[in-house]
Amino acid sequence: MEVTRLIDYLEAYFPLSLQEGWDNSGLQISPQESSIKGVLLSLDVNSQTINEAIKLGCNLIVSHHPLLFSSTKKIFNDFYPYNVLYKAIQKGIGVYAFHTNLDIAEGGLNDYLCNLLELKDIEIIENKRPLRIGRLNRGLDFEVFVDYVKEKLSCDAIKYIKANDRLIKRVAVCSGSCMELVYEILDLDFDVFLSGDLKHHTAIFAKESGINVVDATHYHTEKFSKFILKDIIKRKFRELRVFVSESDYLPWDYR
Template identity: 25%
Template sequence: MMTTIMRNVDIFKAMESWAPLNLAYDWDNVGLQIGSFHKPVKKVMVTLDVLETTVDEAIENDVDLIIAHHPLLFKPLKQVNVDTPKGIIIQKLLQNNISVYAAHTNLDSANGGVNDMLCDLLDVQNTEILDQNTVEKLVKLAVFVPKTHAGEVRDAMSENGAGHIGNYSHCTFQSPGQGTFKPLEGTDPYIGTQGDVAFVDEVKIETIMPQSKLSPVLAAMMTAHPYEEAAYDIYPVENSGTAYGIGRIGTLSQESTLETLCEQVKTAFNVPSVRVTGDLAKKVSKVAILGGSGEKYINKAKKMGADVYITGDMTFHVAQDAQEMGLSIIDPGHHVEKVMKDYVKSFLENYFTSDELEISISKANTEPFQFI
């Protein structure tokens, strides 16, 4: 039995099918941080941060690839000085041939990403995006195929990202017709003979897809198509694609007091304490959530009708501003984004069925604060 060799790029493609790199903010640095796209990989470790303790844990467990939420290389490096903490981390990674990949604001923005994870744990329902940053551009592909090969070509396109609408796949429209062509000298036609006009019963298959999927869909279509030269058209469309952005706003499954919600946050996010502003007896039902540092979105949260905004790294004056506008704040800290570890592990285990790939969660504690 042949063993499939898994490489880093296979893991990267899986992550990017969920959290495409183009969803990241332009100030972010996502994707490969250290290592190689083509390095074989058997052991993957998921972590929130890449600190020296994380790297030591990876070395001890013979990990090939670390997938992190927070980028190891966030600000540009002017030198790799191995006498500094960052330099020591980079040196250890390179010496032990460990690659690092980061999915940061792209995983925040993705459907089912960090902010949806937080909503899921708090049972916040009917969510909307708090701050939309992009809307997928859509294109329509129309291809003309011999009737005998219509199913094969349609399936190839659909399996590579075309024709997905909501919870439906293989969404196409087909119309019959007759194609004509005359093979000239030097051709090797699948149908017809050189010098004669051929008449072929064909099907026109039309389907819509995100522009980002166009290249793999075209490649799959051409591979499945029987002709030397497939006839196809690509149209831009004005339909709105899927919207993406950071933060979510929705309603609690059951109205509660602000104090009760604080306790729920502590339990759901596994934190020992939270900072809170506002009347603890206040009834709250509409909740905005943004993992990480979200203080600059207080006005958006208030405008969208939030009773309370859950986010980390809230500073003194911004908290006062929120209080003055009647928006309660619950700050459970930045580290609650650690919820991504379980979800990413589960995603990769469902994506890859091979026993050759072992996925673990880092046990290293990267929370810098202690609560006393």
């Protein structure tokens, strides 16, 4: 099957026009051959991802995070991401990313998280496009909700801010690195904000503003992207060789 046929099919679900202005979703590296031998679905593209693609005989990686974000003036082979770029090109492996368009689209990553958390009455916040707000079946104490998130997202440890004693019923959800939205959502009706990549000063702002926050990490809120893509691909292309990467990882450890 031709690469363009698969990409056109996926873009119908997650149009590039939905991506944020700063994003670089789309084709990162064109494969050496236009015909697909196998597809590897990943969250990130690192050295292990390329090795995995080679081992599985895949010549196309479809990732969530783009390998390249900003304009590039120089390429050196001794640091990331250019070492990965070099190896992918040498091995004829193409890379395509569905990033914020997958976050924003209906049926995409944030809707998946809402379903995983069993939220009801999901609201899409128009001027905060990735953000969803949904309702739990019953109110939970904050500590119980934190444990609930750990279980549903399979997190070993998460950061949180308990800024009030409110019972958790309405949950604001935004995958990845959306914590800066804390400054923009004070007027919305929710009891806790779930995202990743909470920074020090943003945490102080949330605490002082009375906003409960759960930071489930960038990785754990976005690791499901590859399963979304696999499900959609297999609906139409059942015979296509599609693999879910086992090389994605949380890049730090806890003690």
